[in-house]
Amino acid sequence: MKELSLVLSLCLLFALGATTNVQASNDIQKVVVLAKKKTVKFKVYGNCGMCKNTIENALKGVKGISWSTWNTETKMITVRYNPKKIKLEDIHKKIAAVGYDTEKAKAKDEVYNNLHGCCQYDRPTKK
Numbered sequence: 001m002k003e004l005s006l007v008l009s010l011c012l013l014f015a016l017g018a019t020t021n022v023q024a025s026n027d028i029q030k031v032v033v034l035a036k037k038k039t040v041k042f043k044v045y046g047n048c049g050m051c052k053n054t055i056e057n058a059l060k061g062v063k064g065i066s067w068s069t070w071n072t073e074t075k076m077i078t079v080r081y082n083p084k085k086i087k088l089e090d091i092h093k094k095i096a097a098v099g100y101d102t103e104k105a106k107a108k109d110e111v112y113n114n115l116h117g118c119c120q121y122d123r124p125t126k127k
């Protein structure tokens with residue numbers, strides 16, 4: 001029993017210490033910022049590693065987007081973003097702007113036609 005209460009008071013001390021510690025409050029703020037971010041996964045039509053570069057570069061440096069990665073096998077993109085800074089719809093549009101159809105946005109024909117021959121993926125049929 002004595003040991004248990006010792007452990008409990010140690011825990012309490014740690015908890016108090018943590019909340020009054022400046023570093024800890026910075027960490028809490030970081031967690032809050034992280035909590036605002038979302039990770040989404042959706043389909044982006046494409047073929048190869050060159051497509052991967054084009055798709056990922058389209059989202060690189062875009063405000064509100066932390067990172068993205070497109071899988072050449074599954075054709076799925078994973079995007080980490082802050083919904084307060086960029087709308088999911090706009091992420092789809094950014095990808096379509098460089099020639100790649102997504103579940104929600106369609107690339108312009110002329111942009112698609114300018115893609116490298118090996119990158120001209122089979123376009124999804126219209127619904």
Ligand SMILES: [Cu+2]
Binds near residue numbers: 047051052119120
């Ligand atoms: Cu390609």
